[in-house]
Amino acid sequence: MDIYRIRGGKTLSGEVQISGAKNAALPVIVASLLARGKSTLYNVPDLQDIRTTIRIIEHIGAKTEFDAEKNLLTIDATDITNGEVPYDLVKTMRASIYVMGPLLARCCEADVSLPGGCAIGARPVDIHLSGFEKMGSTITLEHGTVKARTKGLTGATYKMPKISVGATINLLMGASLAKGETVLENCAMEPDVVDLGRFLIKMGAKIEGLGTERIIVNGVEKLNPVEYTIMPDRIEAGSYLLAGAACRGTVTVTHAVPDHIRALIDALTAMGFTLSETKDSVTVAPGRSLRGLLVTTTPFPGFPTDLQAPMMSLMATLPGISVIIETIFENRFTHVPELLRMGGDITIEGRSAIINGVPKLLSAPVMMSDLRAGAALVIAALAAEGESEIRRIYHADRGYEKLCHKLQGIGADIVREKGGM
Ligand code: EPZ
Numbered sequence: 293m294d295i296y297r298i299r300g301g302k303t304l305s306g307e308v309q310i311s312g313a314k315n316a317a318l319p320v321i322v323a324s325l326l327a328r329g330k331s332t333l334y335n336v337p338d339l340q341d342i343r344t345t346i347r348i349i350e351h352i353g354a355k356t357e358f359d360a361e362k363n364l365l366t367i368d369a370t371d372i373t374n375g376e377v378p379y380d381l382v383k384t385m386r387a388s389i390y391v392m393g394p395l396l397a398r399c400c401e402a403d404v405s406l407p408g409g410c411a412i413g414a415r416p417v418d419i420h421l422s423g424f425e426k427m428g429s430t431i432t433l434e435h436g437t438v439k440a441r442t443k444g445l446t447g448a449t450y451k452m453p454k455i456s457v458g459a460t461i462n463l464l465m466g467a468s469l470a471k472g473e474t475v476l477e478n479c480a481m482e483p484d485v486v487d488l489g490r491f492l493i494k495m496g497a498k499i500e501g502l503g504t505e506r507i508i509v510n511g512v513e514k515l516n517p518v519e520y521t522i523m524p525d526r527i528e529a530g531s532y533l534l535a536g537a538a539c540r541g542t543v544t545v546t547h548a549v550p551d552h553i554r555a556l557i558d559a560l561t562a563m564g565f566t567l568s569e570t571k572d573s574v575t576v577a578p579g580r581s582l583r584g585l586l587v588t589t590t591p592f593p594g595f596p597t598d599l600q601a602p603m604m605s606l607m608a609t610l611p612g613i614s615v616i617i618e619t620i621f622e623n624r625f626t627h628v629p630e631l632l633r634m635g636g637d638i639t640i641e642g643r644s645a646i647i648n649g650v651p652k653l654l655s656a657p658v659m660m661s662d663l664r665a666g667a668a669l670v671i672a673a674l675a676a677e678g679e680s681e682i683r684r685i686y687h688a689d690r691g692y693e694k695l696c697h698k699l700q701g702i703g704a705d706i707v708r709e710k711g712g713m
Contacts, residue, residue: 295683296696299705300655300676304541306702307573308532310548311337311693312363312522316487318387319461320522321345323488324367325354325394326469327495329517336365336522337693340686344385348377352391369517376403376437383407385690389417389458392440393465396429402440406433415621419452419459426450427463427470447472447511455591457482460507464489467509468497474509481505482592483552487523494518524572526552527598528692531667533576534602535699537565538609538675542577543702550574555595559587559603563610584614584649591620601627601668608636609675610649617644627665630658634672634680655680660687667692674704 312335322345324331336342338360346356346365353372358365374395382388382405395402407417421431421438427450429442447470452459460480465488467474479485481503489502495518498510529548536543537560550557550569557567557574564579584607589597597620607614608631618624625645628638633656637648655678660666666688673680685708688695696708 293683293711294685295681295709295711296670296673296685297679297681297707297709298670298673299679300653300673301678302539302674302703302705304536304539304543304674304702304704307544307546308698308702309546310524310529310532311335313337313484313487313525314339314341314691315457315527316484317342317522318345319390319465319484319488320491320520321365321367322349322390322394323465323491323495324517325349325352325369325372325391326397326465326492327515327517328370330366330368331517332519333365333367334363334519334521336363337525338363339693340690341385341387344381345387348381348388348391351375351377351381352395372398374399374401374403377405379405379436386415387458389420390462390465392420392424392438393462396424396440396442397445397466397469400442400444402438404438406436406438417458419454419456420462423450423452423459423463424466427466427474445470445511447474447509449475449477451477452479454478455480457485460485461488464492464499464507464509467511468492468499468515470509470511472511474511476507476509477505479505479507480591483523483526483549491518491520494520524548524552527596527664529553529574530556530596530599531602531671531692532698533560533574534599534606535671535674536576536702537578538606538671540578541702542575544573544575546573548572548574555593556599559585559595582610584610584612584647586615586617588617589620597621597624598664600624601664602671604628604638604645604647605631605668605671605675607647608638608649608653608672612649614647614649615644616647619643626661627668630661630665630669631672633658634676636672652677654678657681657683660684663687663691670695670699670706674699674706
């Protein structure tokens with residue numbers, strides 16, 4: 293397994309071009325299955341999760357071509373069938389449950405191995421399933437596989453008991469080809485959901501209320517294959533801004549959407565950093581007097597849980613006390629023991645982490661436990677004094693395109709080496 297070797301303490305400076313959004317590309321790729329014919333997707337990031345999703349949709353009959361250098365993916369979904377998506381693929385990526393919407397809509401049946409627990413919490417899929425039940429499906433669980441059957445999805449009114457990005461995405465896909473009107477309430481308002489909605493509308497779907505809590509979908513008989521460009525990755529953009537801030541550098545993320553990371557921009561400003569933006573870029577620079585902050589993760593437009601771990605690494609370097617309250621996932625502090633190894637002063641109390649900033653983090657061998665925890669360790673190592681070795685970097689490969697290359701471009705001393713545990 294490869295490792296990252298990082299010599300910290302360098303001041304980062306320069307521009308990073310942001311890639312297409314993983315969490316928008318995943319549902320858009322799966323939604324291509326809703327139309328017979330060939331869709332063309334641009335700005336698809338070359339990431340492990342994208343490659344897994346491509347394997348999943350090929351498994352159910354799609355023909356794909358991925359030009360990773362050009363970030364160009366074509367998907368021919370003329371013939372798809374309900375081939376059970378095997379556990380080996382599902383277990384690496386929860387988003388595999390997304391195939392349920394298109395399979396039910398086009399084949400009237402879907403067999404998907406139930407995604408298990410994961411490093412950041414139990415993450416059930418009950419909201420996806422009760423939504424499809426409301427829309428006229430019967431659902432059973434047999435030997436670890438969810439089996440959904442329908443005589444044809446029908447429109448319904450469904451208020452999700454909790455805001456869920458994945459369930460909103462899945463039900464939006466199903467509703468687009470369902471008979472009649474579907475009203476989804478308590479919807480996720482994340483930009484990734486909006487990007488998927490725009491893709492569906494381009495395909496011919498009738499959707500109103502994207503980006504609000506209430507989305508109304510009037511089902512159509514068929515959707516058409518289209519060309520579409522995936523939006524920029526707000527979590528990647530946020531992670532580079534946090535890396536810049538942690539190293540007290542001046543870093544600009546380009547090809548980004550400032551409004552997608554408004555909560556982060558506000559938090560960095562409140563901490564005393566200097567932020568500036570254009571319509572598609574954001575720059576962070578050090579401020580005169582930096583201080584800790586209280587940050588609570590909440591659904592969009594609140595502070596994103598996916599930036600919680602990277603934010604904690606920055607907080608570990610700020611004067612004073614910071615607090616993070618994680619309200620989305622129950623077990624998303626697995627980076628904390630590793631940050632302690634690097635000299636962080638952090639205490640966990642239930643869903644809160646209390647971070648007492650230290651003058652300098654110290655290098656250490658550390659291990660990634662999930663994607664965003666991984667980003668947090670990279671940021672901590674960049675800010676720390678000395679040479680750190682980061683293991684299990686396959687987690688970062690799931691969500692950060694050309695991480696090493698992009699960081700080198702802004703002056704980081706980071707190399708990827710073969711070997712390690
Ligand atoms: C998406 O996960 C993202 N993944 C996650 O990013 C992100 O952390 C999360 O949304 C929250 O923003 C993708 O887009 C592929 P949820 P998702 O359904 O859809 C509970 C990353 O690092 N819930 O919004 O799985 C759930 O347990 C990843 O890129 C149910 O109880 O998240 C959680 O507590 C990690 N029942 C909360 O809702 C359900 O049926 C929000 O989860 C579904 C969810």
